[in-house]
Amino acid sequence: MLKIAVLVSGGGTNLQAIMDANIPGVKIELVVSNNANAYALTRAKNAGIKALCISPKQYERRELFHEALLACLKENDIALVVLAGYLVNISEQMVREYKNRIINIHPSLIPSFCGKGYYGLKVHEAALARGVKVTGATVHFVDEGTDTGPIILQKAVEVKAGDTPEILQRRVMEEAEWKILPQAIAMIANGGI
Numbered sequence: 001m002l003k004i005a006v007l008v009s010g011g012g013t014n015l016q017a018i019m020d021a022n023i024p025g026v027k028i029e030l031v032v033s034n035n036a037n038a039y040a041l042t043r044a045k046n047a048g049i050k051a052l053c054i055s056p057k058q059y060e061r062r063e064l065f066h067e068a069l070l071a072c073l074k075e076n077d078i079a080l081v082v083l084a085g086y087l088v089n090i091s092e093q094m095v096r097e098y099k100n101r102i103i104n105i106h107p108s109l110i111p112s113f114c115g116k117g118y119y120g121l122k123v124h125e126a127a128l129a130r131g132v133k134v135t136g137a138t139v140h141f142v143d144e145g146t147d148t149g150p151i152i153l154q155k156a157v158e159v160k161a162g163d164t165p166e167i168l169q170r171r172v173m174e175e176a177e178w179k180i181l182p183q184a185i186a187m188i189a190n191g192g193i
């Protein structure tokens with residue numbers, strides 16, 4: 001059984017997609033948010049999944065936060081860390097200790113509209129401002145950079161006339177994110193990558 005931890009900061013629709021997928025051979029052991037009010041934590045609790053808030057605000061120094069998060073993953077025998085709308089930077093030590101065992105979902109077709117400052121609605125605002133006709137989502141391994149790790153899966157989504165950032169974000173989530181993130185986890189669980 002592949003024990004995964006899902007790290008979240010917001011509404012948790014990607015977490016919900018993983019939960020609903022009921023991926024064979026995968027157990028969502030833990031959900032961790034830096035935001036005590038993240039609805040994603042409610043989703044986890046409602047499903048009987050261990051849900052914790054581990055926030056930099058709870059620690060005097062950032063490195064103490066990083067240590068606490070890493071210790072929590074080890075205590076729970078986590079084999080794969082899934083960043084699902086998680087907005088806190090991962091420590092170099094965690095990237096090193098979980099090399100090729102941390103994946104992230106990004107709401108664009110990397111290398112477009114990614115890197116520092118590109119998250120949430122900002123990604124879709126940039127895509128609309130550039131006038132792209134196709135955007136989408138990417139699941140990639142996390143390395144020491146921002147959105148720079150090896151790409152696992154991508155799925156394209158059409159940009160439509162009149163799209164607002166909110167409408168486009170929703171379409172990218174529905175048609176791409178919520179499909180490829182569970183798919184990537186299943187591939188890893190089945191030894192496909």
Ligand code: GRF
Pocket residue numbers: 008009010011012013014015040084085086105106107119120121169173177
């Ligand atoms: C959304 O902007 C999504 O595109 C990105 O993270 C944000 C929150 O998603 N992946 P979620 O609803 O918390 O999963």
